[in-house]
Amino acid sequence: MSIRITPLTEYDRGPFSHRLAWLASDAHGIPVGSAFLRLFTHSGQEHLAELTLDVHPVERRRGIGSRLLNEAVAAAREDGRRCVLAQAEAGSPGAHFLPARGFRKVLTLTFARLPLAEVDITALNELIEQPHPGYRLASWYGTVPDGLARTFAASRRALDDMPMDDTDYGTVAWDVDRVRAAAQAIDERGELLHTVVAIDDSDGSIVGFTELVVPGDGKGDGQHYGTGVLPEHRGHGLSRWMKAESIRQARERHPELDGLLTDTADSNQPMRNINTMLGYEPTHQALEYQIDL
Numbered sequence: 001m002s003i004r005i006t007p008l009t010e011y012d013r014g015p016f017s018h019r020l021a022w023l024a025s026d027a028h029g030i031p032v033g034s035a036f037l038r039l040f041t042h043s044g045q046e047h048l049a050e051l052t053l054d055v056h057p058v059e060r061r062r063g064i065g066s067r068l069l070n071e072a073v074a075a076a077r078e079d080g081r082r083c084v085l086a087q088a089e090a091g092s093p094g095a096h097f098l099p100a101r102g103f104r105k106v107l108t109l110t111f112a113r114l115p116l117a118e119v120d121i122t123a124l125n126e127l128i129e130q131p132h133p134g135y136r137l138a139s140w141y142g143t144v145p146d147g148l149a150r151t152f153a154a155s156r157r158a159l160d161d162m163p164m165d166d167t168d169y170g171t172v173a174w175d176v177d178r179v180r181a182a183a184q185a186i187d188e189r190g191e192l193l194h195t196v197v198a199i200d201d202s203d204g205s206i207v208g209f210t211e212l213v214v215p216g217d218g219k220g221d222g223q224h225y226g227t228g229v230l231p232e233h234r235g236h237g238l239s240r241w242m243k244a245e246s247i248r249q250a251r252e253r254h255p256e257l258d259g260l261l262t263d264t265a266d267s268n269q270p271m272r273n274i275n276t277m278l279g280y281e282p283t284h285q286a287l288e289y290q291i292d293l
């Protein structure tokens with residue numbers, strides 16, 4: 001079978017990364033597979049690339065995936081990248097394909113879902129109403145309000161020590177422009193970004209946050225993004241408090257929303273415990289693989 005690999009350069013260029021793409025097609029020009037390579041360009045992650053690769057099930061085991069993979073890895077190496085990451089669901093063909101081609105498993109993620117119709121509202125409200133002396137909650141949709149922008153950007157360092165096991169993920173540097181750009185990108189996709197934060201009453205600064213992205217029509221499932229608390233403010237139950245408030249507001253403001261999705265590193269036991277206590281139910285696992293160049 002004759003397969004042609006067509007590169008599509010600069011497929012998706014943003015302020016902090018851009019993507020390269022390759023399309024595999026058969027002798028009749030019918031697409032049979034694709035590969036996308038995201039090259040990060042912001043400070044702290046210039047060494048990293050992320051690969052997404054897919055081959056039509058009927059066309060697998062014919063060398064198409066290997067050819068696409070070789071193109072992507074060669075491009076990452078030529079661009080001076082130190083490593084390439086790729087993810088596959090546990091037990092899937094990808095979880096067998098990647099190790100066979102030099103990738104090693106570096107992280108296990110557990111995905112979980114909270115069915116909103118099954119939330120115990122009384123228990124949730126009791127949790128939210130528990131006192132947290134010295135702290136208060138605030139929230140917004142879309143871009144962070146100007147008065148909170150500086151400390152919100154500073155609070156992002158709460159994720160710097162998030163468990164990533166053996167992943168060479170680097171450290172993401174956040175400033176006000178970056179948090180605003182991230183919110184704008186979500187808005188341009190037609191989705192809603194909802195943020196709940198914990199504020200230190202002593203100085204009015206944000207010390208923790210949790211983010212939820214909701215489909216623009218308010219239906220289906222929302223997706224949790226980051227949840228973090230600055231190290232010096234941990235141990236006060238702020239993550240659970242913020243996430244509970246995020247759940248409450250999601251139910252009240254989006255009555256047609258079915259559920260909330262989250263993914264957590266298996267080694268992040270504190271966050272896994274919070275998710276379990278709030279009613280999230282595991283759905284599947286994904287494996288993060290890495291190849292060093």
